[in-house]
Amino acid sequence: MNKQISTNKFSVNGKEYVPPSRPVVVVCMDGSADEYLDTTMALDRMPNLKKMAVQGYRGMVRGALPSFTNVNNSSIVTGVSPAVHGICGNFFYDTVNDEEVMMNSSKYLRADTILAAAANAGRKVAVVTAKEKLRDILSYKLEGGIAFSAEKADQAVLETHGIEKVEEVVGHKTPPIYSADASLFVLRAGTALIEKGMADFLYLSLTDYMQHTYAPDTEESLAFYEAQDAEFGKMLELGAVIGATADHGMNAKIKSDGSPNVRFIETMLTEKFGNGFRVICPITDPYVKHHGALGSYVAVHMEDKSKINEVKDWLAVQPGITEVYDRETGCRILEQPEDRTADLLVLSGRDVVLGRTPADHDLNALDGSLRSHGGRYEEMVPLVISHPLNATYKRKAMGDPRNFDVFDFTTNGIQ
Amino acid sequence: MNKQISTNKFSVNGKEYVPPSRPVVVVCMDGSADEYLDTTMALDRMPNLKKMAVQGYRGMVRGALPSFTNVNNSSIVTGVSPAVHGICGNFFYDTVNDEEVMMNSSKYLRADTILAAAANAGRKVAVVTAKEKLRDILSYKLEGGIAFSAEKADQAVLETHGIEKVEEVVGHKTPPIYSADASLFVLRAGTALIEKGMADFLYLSLTDYMQHTYAPDTEESLAFYEAQDAEFGKMLELGAVIGATADHGMNAKIKSDGSPNVRFIETMLTEKFGNGFRVICPITDPYVKHHGALGSYVAVHMEDKSKINEVKDWLAVQPGITEVYDRETGCRILEQPEDRTADLLVLSGRDVVLGRTPADHDLNALDGSLRSHGGRYEEMVPLVISHPLNATYKRKAMGDPRNFDVFDFTTNGIQ
Structure with a gap:
């Protein structure tokens, strides 16, 4: 027992803590x-x-x-x-x-x-x-x-x-x-x-x-x-x-030749369905040297809400994509705050990262091979x-x- | 080199093997x-x-x-x-x-x-x-x-x-x-x-x-x-x-009191949508002492195919269930043979197993606490x-x- 260290218990967010x-x-x-x-x-x-x-x-x-x-x-x-x-x-x-x-x-x-x-x-x-x-x-x-x-x-x-x-x-x-x-x-x-x-x-x-x-x-x-x-x-x-x-x-997100294994979701959606998509890469931060803002999770916002299910079903069968959720299911399964999430939440495989468009990511900034995270396999x-x-x-x-x-x-x- | 051991290469299912x-x-x-x-x-x-x-x-x-x-x-x-x-x-x-x-x-x-x-x-x-x-x-x-x-x-x-x-x-x-x-x-x-x-x-x-x-x-x-x-x-x-x-x-599939943490999917579906469901527990085998035919994966067959999406969306937000796929998506994501799979494929969480109905599983046969597998977390x-x-x-x-x-x-x- 160290008498100088407080053992007062305290509560926060519904849990009680009794420190030693x-x-x-x-x-x-x-x-x-x-x-x-x-x-x-x-x-x-x-x-x-x-x-x-x-x-x-x-x-x-x-x-x-x-x-x-x-x-x-x-x-x-x-x-x-x-x-x-x-x-x-x-x-x-x-x-x-x-x-x-x-x-x-x-x-x-x-x-x-x-x-x-x-x-x-x-x-x-x-x-x-x-x-x-x-x-x-x-x-x-x-x-x-x-x-x-x-x-x-x-x-x-x-x-x-x-x-x-x-x-x-x-x-x-x-x-x-x-x-x-x-x-x-x-x-x-x-x-x-x-x-x-x-x-x-x-x-x-x-x-x-x-x-x-x-x-x-x-x-x-x-x-x-x-x-x-x-x-x-x-x-x-x-x-x-x-x-x-x-x-x-953390997993290597590379093809067999060692190059980054990326799916550019906004590009894919625009090519297939036309304009009206905004893809957010929530890994993006001021420090890009180590991952190029590429992670295994993106959030998709859609102008045309009537197409959410159609787009979801299409994305769900694209190679490299492992999970696609609409807002309600995504909030439950991924424990997301509803007002800060998106129309569709997309996760990718162990060796796959998701991006917005090629122009949004500077792969040359990467310091070596691409290893990243954000999805289920991390x-x-x-x-x-x-x-x-x-x-x-x-x-x-x-x-x-x-x-x-x-x-x-x-x-x-x-x- | 052991001269008595053959190093002849051979091919099977599109891959070549060169044994030492x-x-x-x-x-x-x-x-x-x-x-x-x-x-x-x-x-x-x-x-x-x-x-x-x-x-x-x-x-x-x-x-x-x-x-x-x-x-x-x-x-x-x-x-x-x-x-x-x-x-x-x-x-x-x-x-x-x-x-x-x-x-x-x-x-x-x-x-x-x-x-x-x-x-x-x-x-x-x-x-x-x-x-x-x-x-x-x-x-x-x-x-x-x-x-x-x-x-x-x-x-x-x-x-x-x-x-x-x-x-x-x-x-x-x-x-x-x-x-x-x-x-x-x-x-x-x-x-x-x-x-x-x-x-x-x-x-x-x-x-x-x-x-x-x-x-x-x-x-x-x-x-x-x-x-x-x-x-x-x-x-x-x-x-x-x-x-x-x-x-x-292998994961413990138990509640905080140590009892088995089971969702009986056929019972849940029948209560919500009426009859017409057949749930297969593919872990079922002649050896039940260790898992009671309870795993973290079941396959659901439905008489009324027009309701597949409705049932899928309902199952996807039930506690303990982590993934629900229709046949097409499930075959791609879970690499299943289409003719032997089902209308819906359901996976559960790290501490949850899925069953058919309570009558289909003999929990008394379990030899100790329930530990099992079948889902994503295994x-x-x-x-x-x-x-x-x-x-x-x-x-x-x-x-x-x-x-x-x-x-x-x-x-x-x-x-």
Whole structure:
């Protein structure tokens, strides 16, 4: 028992959390398909994660769809699905104002966060993200806590970030965003904040540049996971309970010749049915180097609503497309917020990405081969909990646990 | 180079196979969701599989749907999807003759097997299955080879099975079918056949009674995988190339109180739309102790074809149901043979099984908690190849490899 750490329980979005009297650390290992852990662990290069799996729990959990970063980070910090929290991609088409809206802002978040509630209950909360774009959503209503990104670590100031001189605290320079260090800085910051007594309830959200760029068996990837593991080890040494999961998996989206395997949906629809379609690629964000705004999910808006079923049935039998839903079914199956979704929701296969038109995507910007996510084949992700689960959560892990139950497992689930 | 082992190439179903001059062993680890390997390997109880993963390849591959045993075993031995080989479950409804037909017979198989072709090309082929029900399909047109089941090992005779005195050859008694030994006998038989020079091209198909009954972290399961691993080790010692995959994964299909989580589709449809529905549960087979004929996939036949779309849209928004397809879309997405499928194909969630009516399923027959398969969440399975892949197959492993490419990887894919 650490008397300095609050064990006050708190509730948010209908769930109660009873945190232990030790540092609680939830890590979102962005883009960590289970294969990354398997491959690195088989080489004995993740001894601490292995220890966590053996002493605690390792299994597969279902993420939120579409399997994108913002969607799942929002789910993880709120404990609820996109239907409730409202963040269903980086972009949505606002039909009322006829504009494509970027959702990288907490003003689009419709649910309170576990982090803000923990802070209100007396925990020392810290949110560290790799990319600055996530900081605003993740620190929504957070009072008295710390929130900064690796990307702009050197710009954090006490008044707005709850911390200053971050490079000094962490002992590392602000990293370039397209690097392994962007994620490792986040974990190193977590270790430093615990060590210095600055935080005892942490959310550490990494970035998936490495997974977009490197397959699991490349030395770049192996060294990256090995370095992550070293930080897990340090946090365990400091007495932390760690819950590690991912926002989405990652798959190669290539043809047999290695070139990107893309279906341009707006082009296909216009050629077949004429004008009147607007295809939104919700993976689109200011960072395009790693995926070219190509993911395995798009949302289709149609001027002629009478043709929705006809278009749906046609799309459903096109090669590479695996699921097509109208608004009602899509909202239920994919847990989408009805007012921010579209007439048709389209998912593609394990090796296929969907685009708008060829002109909308700069494939030359890709840094190597195309690996991406967004669809069903990136939905299942690992969940690793460092400490033994109690009987209730052993049972819960057997049903249909979600990646956004990770705070629940990490606070309420351990013995 | 082993001069006694034929390296004649052969072709079947449009693919060419160039076998190496060493024993080739393909193992179908029935019901082996990747979590079984993860959990056992984390405890260092599968050292040989670990060695295979490190020296060779380990990744995830997509199985055939519905994720059932016969469907995937047929795909593995033919190298093609159910749309081509025709086996789409244990049962289908023959609308012409108005009868429900069991497909446990090679007369329903529409594609030739890699095994028969290998035998014709001069390999010493052996097929060993745990359950007798699979023997007929797997040994289709096999001439001059060995084919027997663990279940009826003591009944094998030279004339029909290509072998006699199996218990003497293997050194173990015929096991009970509901046991770990039923699968272990298959692997032990494989080792014995290689050791005695009786086979050099083997298909070893296990049974999933253990996975239906035990979760990955139970001692029963751990000991079972450890014993499998010992046989992998012996076969590697004998110089074999091993390709191990699964027919399907396995998930707990239970509510939070541990009781079976079932939707009875024929009952639901009759209550909503009246009579005129016939629901087929293609997992149904003579062995019900482990799953009660409950899986995550059913096929729906309707008398009133004009209502297909209405029923489809209604089913698609019912809790627990994740995918509903009409015949055309289902045949494309699920790779089904059109003449043996139904008006609607229905899949359910990770923790949900589908039944016909309560009277059709004896839940009391279940041996412990309900774990089952058949749907999308049991589609992805591990593939482990014991030897390093060549460049072509490293690339192939990156796209959308299938579990039924396992003979292709094991013969053509190694360096």
